[in-house]
Amino acid sequence: MKSPISPPSSSVRRKTKAKTRIITSPRRETCGTSDPNATDWIIQVNESLEGMSSDEQQYWKKWSIYKVPSYVADLNPKAYQPQVVSFGPYHHGKEHLRPMEDHKRRVLFQFLRRSGKLLQHYIESLRKVAGDLEASYDALDPKWKEGSVDGAADQFLELMITDGYFMLQILRYATGKVKGEYEDNDPIFSKHGDLYVHPVIRRDMLLLENQLPMLVLDWLVAICYGVQKDESINSLILNFCSRSVDSVSKEKCLHVLDVFRKNMLKEPEKKDKAESQVSEEIIRSATELREHGIYLKKSDTNSLKNISFDSGVLRLPGIVVDEDTESMFLNLIAFERFHVGAGSEVTSYIFFMDDVIDKGQDVALLHTRGIIDNAMESDEAAAKLFNSLAMGVVLDPDSSLHDVINKVREYCRKRRHKWRANFIHTYFRNPWVILSLIAGVLLFGLTMVQTVYTVLGYNK
Template sequence: MRDSQWIVEFNDTTTESAQNWATNVKNDLSKLAETRSVESMQWAKQSIYRIPRSVKDLCSGAYQPQTVSIGLYHHGDPHLQSMERHKHRALLTFLERSKKPLRCYLDALSPAAQDLRHAYHHLEPVWKGDTEAFLRVMIVDGCFILEIMRTATAAPESVEKMGYVRNDPVFSSHGALYFVPYIKRDMLMLENQIPLLALAILFVAEDDNLLVNGLSKLSMLILNFFSHPHDANKIHEYGKCLHILDLCRQSMLMRLSCQKANKPKNRWRFDSDCLPSTGVLKKGDVYIRSAMELTEAGIQFKQSRTRSLNDISFQGGVLRLPQIMVDDALESEYLNMIAFERFHVGAGSEVTSFVFFMDGIIDSARDVGLLHSRGIIQNALGSDKAVADLFNSLSRDVSLDPESSLAVLHQKVVEYCGKPLPRWMAYAKHNYFTNPWVGLSIVAAIFLFALTGIQTVYTVLGYYHSK
């Protein structure tokens, strides 16, 4: 039998196209091992992805930049062209202040051009074949990012020393108020990124004194710009961040050490390295109840010690959650972080799991009001219903990773809700001890009942003693 007959049994009626297809499959199969290796290397380098239409359709505005294009995917979009002249002004001011020619930055980026290209999941042919055009975008957009972050976080007099006039529409206190909030939102979109490597190269090439700790200083500049809390001494613990979105995501997680997570005993933290592997729930096994229902089951809500999305714990009927600010930018920020976790293998699922968890405990405005009263939710949207609707929409097409440590916390909460004593105590507290007079009346009644019981016992004992 011929070698190709294991694929398809040829005969006189077999079409030429079928024979060609069988031959192509055979050739591809012979190169399968090599193809796997090449694909694996390509996937490992990718970090900036196009959002599929099926995902965008759920909330298109969250993934589409409205003010400025960063990187390649939205370069040249007509509705973003008005910002291009400001990006060019930023480049000129950057070069003027650095006192270095453009060629210096081109030479610095050129050796990394291939790695920078590989960061993009999908590239149009023009970017693959024209290295100069590709580097031009990296430099212009990179310089714009550095300049907008510096001017937005500096005092007005310092901005003027950087080379910008006081009435500059973008690089000024006016721009920080009216333009920067929208630029920030666009800079945290997955499709609107440039590799952090490109920013780091430009940052260091500008100042030779930053060769040693340039990446740490760049990271602090980014986190200050986005008002993300961070510890300057622990920047290195974030690991290798791939772009601005990834860096901000890492700062929101700020993992706690296992020593802290294990004290006191039986304290369950959202940290998979510190949790046992047994008893993890499979997807769909259990759903967390709403905050109001959990309260009725005897669970108390308290604010965590940090704002880390990892700092979730449950102990002794107390569920601790990190404080979060819910504003207009949160939806886009969370959705893009969820998209990054979805498409980047190995990124983790912490933000996705957190959103899934919050959607479970937030069903209505009453749940939001309860969490707000406990200092967990800071509502900048206005109404509690708007916050509830936001979290319910964030969780569309989102599922909980059955291997995540949050599944363990789910199990502990559900087990606690099944105990009758906490529920009875919560019911009594809610119905009888919210009013101090009612509470005092109940205590007095119990006291009188106890006295009556004692009197009865003594009467009976006296009767038998007299006998």
């Protein structure tokens, strides 16, 4: 496909030359050239602009699944690449992912056999939304698009059905809804698969480049089970992908990663938005905050938005840090970075935690407070993980965390809080110091009493 500003081909020139015969000479003089080819090119550009509709100018609004640019992916290429399974067209056909393709086809064959219908029947049913599915991908290879080559549209829809049904079966298996459909020694849908394969699939399912439009899952649920409820699909996704699910949002989501993200950001109550001044400095690390008299405490929910500071207590949501944490957060940050309107709450959380965590001792302190459950090889490794996640991220000027940062900084400026904290850390760190302090106070009191009695006896 040629760009509208590229030099026109000979066939295009013949078309435009027929039009130039009705162009008067004054218009050519206005163009500032007597070259007919240049005039034809200008006319072609004008016609292209006139024919461009508002929908074509804003087609990117339908994007929700993005190809991570090299300048981002090169920082940590493995974080954005699936390890065992591909969902969608971006990584389809890669050599190391082909073994799972056999399992996808096996699952699809069982579905078709139970339904008694051919695959073409479902392709024709899904064809009506093919354009919307294609438009969800910002960098879809032309070979998948309708009209590029014969059968390209069918190949794309077949991919959507195959990957979508396999994903749906994985999600349903996690809730025990596919018992009896597979053998006990099935490599995927069995205890063995649940132990060794599903954790990697879960990780791959949360990659930005490895998403399927939610429209596919909606359609499959409606076709296979006769219901179409967003909250039921969201529940399946969260049951498989999330460690803690207090409630399931009924909000319309774009794909699995979006469902997971919204669950991480849910909050129990809405707070009034108050104008907050953008902080000019970062806050201190966890150990430094403790030295300034700030007590770190786990929030009552695990929502990443549930960060607050009041009366010297900084509350942070609990989080499990393991080998999959880096990939998960990098893809959530990438989604917020490339999807307009997604928000920046996860990015803001990482920015804030990068300030709170500087070294391994900060992780150790947060662990003792129940805020971080560290499954990494060391506290230093967990600290480096958060520091690496924050590379290149910025805090949204409208983030509510600015208010928290300002309150913490104001509290740290007051010296009495630091003096009190030093007194407590110095004299109340262990029971022996406490006993020594008590003994010293008692001794001082007895000395004062003895002095008073001595003075009174002397006067008498």
